[in-house]
Amino acid sequence: MAMLATTQVMAQQSVGEDIPQKVDSVMSRMTLEEKIGQLNQLTGDGEVTGPVTLNNSYQDQIRQGMVGSMLNVNGAEYTRKIQKIAVEESRLGIPLIFGYDVIHGYKTIFPVPLGESASWDLEAIEKASRIAAREATAAGQHWTFAPMMDISRDARWGRVMEGAGEDPFYGSMVARARIRGFQGEDFSKDHTMLACAKHFVGYGAARGGRDYNTVDMSMRRLHETFLPPFKAAIDEGVATFMSSFNELNGVPVTGSRELVRGLLKDQWGFDGFIVSDWGSIQEMMPHGVAADKYEAGELAMNAGIDMDMEGHVYIQELKNLLEDGRISEEQIDDAVRRILTKKFELGLFDDPYRYCNVEREERVILSKEHRAFARKAAAKSMVLLKNDKVLPLSKNLDDIALIGPLVQADQEYIGTWSARGESKHVVNVMEGFRNKLGEGVNLHYAKGASFTGGDKEGFEKALEAASNADAIVAVVGESAMMSGEALSRMDIGLPGVQKELVLELARLNKPLVVVLMNGRPLAIPEVDQAAPAILEAWLPGTEGGNAIADVVFGDYNPSGKLTASFPHAVGQVPVQYEHKNTGRPKVESQRYTSKYIDGPNKPLYPFGYGLSYTSFEYSQPVLNSQQMNFNETLRVQVDVENTGERAGEEVVQMYVRDLVGSVTRPVKELKGFKKISLEPGEKKTVIFELRADDLAFYTRDMEYKAEPGEFKVFTGSSSEDVQSARFKLLAQ
Numbered sequence: 001m002a003m004l005a006t007t008q009v010m011a012q013q014s015v016g017e018d019i020p021q022k023v024d025s026v027m028s029r030m031t032l033e034e035k036i037g038q039l040n041q042l043t044g045d046g047e048v049t050g051p052v053t054l055n056n057s058y059q060d061q062i063r064q065g066m067v068g069s070m071l072n073v074n075g076a077e078y079t080r081k082i083q084k085i086a087v088e089e090s091r092l093g094i095p096l097i098f099g100y101d102v103i104h105g106y107k108t109i110f111p112v113p114l115g116e117s118a119s120w121d122l123e124a125i126e127k128a129s130r131i132a133a134r135e136a137t138a139a140g141q142h143w144t145f146a147p148m149m150d151i152s153r154d155a156r157w158g159r160v161m162e163g164a165g166e167d168p169f170y171g172s173m174v175a176r177a178r179i180r181g182f183q184g185e186d187f188s189k190d191h192t193m194l195a196c197a198k199h200f201v202g203y204g205a206a207r208g209g210r211d212y213n214t215v216d217m218s219m220r221r222l223h224e225t226f227l228p229p230f231k232a233a234i235d236e237g238v239a240t241f242m243s244s245f246n247e248l249n250g251v252p253v254t255g256s257r258e259l260v261r262g263l264l265k266d267q268w269g270f271d272g273f274i275v276s277d278w279g280s281i282q283e284m285m286p287h288g289v290a291a292d293k294y295e296a297g298e299l300a301m302n303a304g305i306d307m308d309m310e311g312h313v314y315i316q317e318l319k320n321l322l323e324d325g326r327i328s329e330e331q332i333d334d335a336v337r338r339i340l341t342k343k344f345e346l347g348l349f350d351d352p353y354r355y356c357n358v359e360r361e362e363r364v365i366l367s368k369e370h371r372a373f374a375r376k377a378a379a380k381s382m383v384l385l386k387n388d389k390v391l392p393l394s395k396n397l398d399d400i401a402l403i404g405p406l407v408q409a410d411q412e413y414i415g416t417w418s419a420r421g422e423s424k425h426v427v428n429v430m431e432g433f434r435n436k437l438g439e440g441v442n443l444h445y446a447k448g449a450s451f452t453g454g455d456k457e458g459f460e461k462a463l464e465a466a467s468n469a470d471a472i473v474a475v476v477g478e479s480a481m482m483s484g485e486a487l488s489r490m491d492i493g494l495p496g497v498q499k500e501l502v503l504e505l506a507r508l509n510k511p512l513v514v515v516l517m518n519g520r521p522l523a524i525p526e527v528d529q530a531a532p533a534i535l536e537a538w539l540p541g542t543e544g545g546n547a548i549a550d551v552v553f554g555d556y557n558p559s560g561k562l563t564a565s566f567p568h569a570v571g572q573v574p575v576q577y578e579h580k581n582t583g584r585p586k587v588e589s590q591r592y593t594s595k596y597i598d599g600p601n602k603p604l605y606p607f608g609y610g611l612s613y614t615s616f617e618y619s620q621p622v623l624n625s626q627q628m629n630f631n632e633t634l635r636v637q638v639d640v641e642n643t644g645e646r647a648g649e650e651v652v653q654m655y656v657r658d659l660v661g662s663v664t665r666p667v668k669e670l671k672g673f674k675k676i677s678l679e680p681g682e683k684k685t686v687i688f689e690l691r692a693d694d695l696a697f698y699t700r701d702m703e704y705k706a707e708p709g710e711f712k713v714f715t716g717s718s719s720e721d722v723q724s725a726r727f728k729l730l731a732q
């Protein structure tokens, strides 16, 4: 009774006061133990959606006010049950925040984020996150551990799948779009959720592409390439951050006073809260910077980590640390204040169950509208890598052979980090083709090969099915469990004997379409040589098969462009369009220049590359002036014409190069893009604007500014296929 009364008092208080006062008022009643409890996040049972027998170790801790947030507790009914314990059975009745990895959808699964980013369609990316938020909030979630905004140039790293590729400019825009989608305008709406900028910072630069591995880089590289998406996230109003597992230049980021408290909180003024990654506080012990949990907790609290994810360090050690004067009460209070503020903003003190509505959950999740958009998003994400007049296929063929381990492997379509996505809702390629073609076309299926191993026994049946068909569609690539966390690879070719399978199919000299599904850039030079058509479909999500059918049969004209370069071979990694010229840029005929003796420097398919069923012609870029002052805007204008026979969309890209700087500058940096649609024969003029700010970088003295001098500006259809003009930035 007494507890209920307290809850009611708090609910009344939350009306009509402003949030800082409400937070103070709650904090004035909290014991030190209860405050520390708010900084503790525990995991629940994970896979539970229906009625459950509640396991009680974390429930007892919730009752005792020792838990501020839970992750992996799912479903409107179950979250309500757990919330009820916090609200009705803990002394102060402070509601929990439920967090979950809603990365590319909740139940309706969208393409993996790397794929989604290839659409270059920020509105669509925002909308996919909004749908994910609508579904997740209907199932009781307040907080997603997304978006991941780690830049990576290393396809070996399994988590390239979760990001937006290799470029900080584009990565920042995608991060912002995803945050807008999850968070909306107002946390008090019941379909918006807190987003989380992760993993702060440098995680994507793990040595050798091996997950959790050491990161060592210059401060200039950190500031120019890896930090911009995180700064953009703050500018977009992201509610939370997650610190990364990795060390950076010798210091695990979770214990970095300089980066977390110094840069993020003090310099950038981030006022939300920061959660550690799973156990990353105690992992400072194996990292070798803390002897025990006590020291790990001290490092993390002093660094400014507000919440301990499933690490049990804060709950165990903060009180001792405070008593010993190793941390301060202000630090604890600041962390509690940040967390309670978000709980108020979410409206949880007014109605802790506002996200736990079974009726809404049933209505919203996997709705027709969401599925229809997932289909669109998947089609938009696809990148046509090669097409020697094979695609689109006619819908009037008699026989099509569908070959490969991914044709019907439903579970693989949704990838890892697929939240509550289920294979039973997936439309695979076989089903997608059937939906598109009806019964009029014969579809002949053979698996051909498995994802791994050297068994070629399935080849015979596959070749037999293929030889009798009018066209062959080979659906090959990676299984879901080949990309994502702790899923790094040292060979980034087609796994198993799938390459051999494709090469055999190509020898039949029939119309052959290779549909790739994978979560990372692959090195596939031989497939590129042999196959007349290659469509990159990523791990396309719940509606994957329908979307692939839309593209293969021409109902959607592909418009995706790569956001991460595809190398020729793993030995080129790290490979990216934004590289330096060196003192000895490659000259093929000259021995002592920067090159490989056994392959090209350039990737197989570069950043920004992707074909269409129509063709586009670009004019030279035209500038409104050959020079600009610091306070002026330069206008860069380019005409793009659809010279083919179909309507199509094109991502028009603009890059710049600073020809001489106080430090060396990349040969190209993306500074703008526009996605336009053109009818056959239509021509549009695309205008970009460049300001001095767009030309800024970290100078020799680590000042962020533009330097006067000569620049090149490039416009075109990929980072390689460009035309250029020159201009001068005049001295100030």
Ligand code: NOJ
Binding pocket: 071, 101, 145, 198, 277, 278, 485
């Ligand atoms: C570890 C991962 O690195 C992080 O991205 C994720 O959000 C947490 N686990 C929670 O599942």
